[in-house]
Amino acid sequence: MELSQHIKDHRARLGMSQEQLAEAIFVSRQTISNWETDRTYPDVQSLLLLSNLFEVSVDSLIKGDVEEMKSVITEEAKRMNKLAAVMVVCGAAAVIWAVATALMDLSLPVILVPALVVFIPAAVAAGMVEKIKHDNQLFTYKSIEAFMRGEDPDALCEENQKAGRAWWGKLIVKTLVAMIVGFCCGWGLLSIIQKLVG
Secondary structure, eight states: OHHHHHHHHHHHHTTOOHHHHHHHTTOOHHHHHHHHTTSSOOOHHHHHHHHHHHTSOHHHHHTTHHHHHHHHHHHHHHHHHHHHHHHHHHHHHHHHHHHHHHHTTOOHHHHHHHHHHHHHHHHHHHHHHHHHHHHTTOOSHHHHHHHHTTSOOOTTSHHHHHHHHTHHHHHHHHHHHHHHHHHHHHHHHHHHHHHHHO
């Protein structure tokens, strides 16, 4: 992206080190390094501080990056759609396999091992979707919907930031609840099927 080069150029023009620039806009030196190497992108507040310090408009700082950012959003949205398809197909295949083999009165290892083999890609895809959501600061349904349409998700809105602060806790709780519910449903389903067959 061009912003990284603009930051380097303006910093050099002012004769500032990364550390001095970091102090001037209240971030760490590592943050400046990440911006200059395209690892991360400044938030809106940092862009405003940079534009004031460099005495240039925000538009001139991010010129050329807007289209590239839209392209990145569109590609990530397509990737999320593909991962969602993997989750649905593999999850459904695991359920179908478990029910079908339980009806055939097979032993538990014969039922579980192939079901796990099919379920693991679904779980990995779900984890990858969560990482994309986290990396793009998508913590509300509204921001996720905008992202999936290839639009700016407005990741910095107060509602989204508030949801983001609770993201890790919610992820852990959701994972534990899903494991418990899945175990209970699987156990109950197997018990019902065994009673019907036996």
